[in-house]
Amino acid sequence: MNVLDVENVSASHNGTLAINKISFSVKEGDLLGIVGPNGAGKTTLFRAILGLQNYQGKIRLFGYEGSQYAALLPMVGYVPQKVSFESNFPATVFDVVGMGLLPKKKLQRGVALIQGCGCNWNRIFGESSKNTEKIGKALEIVGLEHLRDRRISELSGGEQQRTFIASALVKEPVLLILDEPVTGVDMEVQNKFYSVIRKINKENKITIIWASHDLTAISDYATKVACMNRDLFFHGEKEEFFSNKDLLKTYSESAMQMHMHNHSHEV
């Protein structure tokens, strides 16, 4: 069962072509790691899938297009590289996670469309769960229940990022799109984060697309890999990617350059 089909999709960012005729499919239960240097068009691709960006070509969710696609879009959880919000925004962690909740009707419509396709996806929360329970459980999954009444602006970068992941989980996503979600976060939090995404991928059959520069994490956690730099150069099983020396060299070099680049900025 294909969760996502991308067919010949091209899109521009600030007037330049950012992705060029990309085609690939994501199957149910995939944990797809997307690698590519900065400016490779990963974020543009995600924004096109999420309906935040104009594009040419076709994108289908569970085979659906048009108004059914729009009705399924709220079931896609998205954690961007960085969420920019007013620095003293008076919202607690609980408030921010609660923003991810979908109105009952929208959730029911989405669930009905997904179940209509006969896939194995499990809801994270029981059908009768109250909103407060969902928020509590989502915070538990990301390990932030002790911070629920703290203001989002008082949290560290890693804690904020985990809050946004909880906000993406609370809507009961069928597909989770994570755009370099742990950039600038310490190793301990990164490991916690990876175990969370593996758990929800395995237990709830939530399909995950995840952009990262961290090839070690991709080799540890992803099931499939895609490499892009405006064009899509590879899409397939993880093992195939890691046994292809040329690809590995190109993308580990770009990852290394990226690492050095970040490092020189930090210095």
Added chain:
Amino acid sequence: MVLDFLAYGFMQRALVTGTAAAVCCAMIGLYLVLKRYSLFGDALSHMAFGGIALGYFLNIYPIWTATAVSVSAAMGITKIRKSTKISGDAAVAVMLSSGLGMGVILVSASHGFTIDLFSFLFGSVLLTNVSDTLSFIAISCGIIATLVIFRKPLLHFTFDEEQAKVNGVPVEKLNYLFIALAAVTVIITMRLVGILLISALIVLPNITAMMMGKGFKKTMLISISLSVAATTLGIVLSYPLNLAPSGSIVMILVAMYVGTLLVKQMGLFSRKTIVQEIQ
């Protein structure tokens, strides 16, 4: 009794109208401040000034022309801003000056400044008649009800517009609805503090409430309480002291802000000390 003047009809009407406007301003204001639209209220009120002058010029009840001009200008500017990517502060400057410019031309073309026009500039809450009071109450109830109904999508859209869009919040429609509500709020608040002081009622109670470190709902409730308290106190005190109510309300809000700032500086709102955090 010292407070005998509260039995006067005009005083009661002033208090009712003032409270209604104070609640609307505090609620709308929180979203405006958080969207970095603090001066939007000022821009809308200057547009309303142009609208009032137009009303006098055409001999139409000025509140209607003011509403029409500020709502349509606000919508227009929002649309232009979206399509041309003009920054928010520049859009506000355009509205502010074009509204005032239109007003000045129309005033000079008609009979010059009249007392009525003056009362729109500086507020005239004590002159509110029964029918104005009733219509202000009805409009305020409409604004408050709309804000309560749409509180969740409005919060989401204020915090992160793109995520709200992915979640299926009709962001553009919501934005237009919100701008229209803000414009109507400005019109009913004009009577209370006048065109020139509206920003104070939109911004001050909210930035004061935001300093107290609470969540969204509590911040809004604190802001409403501060706004209503300052308005009531300002109107009540202005009569025996023979002061302008608008100025009194605004200065009480300023005092609340400065007081809260001082208390915060002394560390009374901090939730936990570093020692507690470690424990």
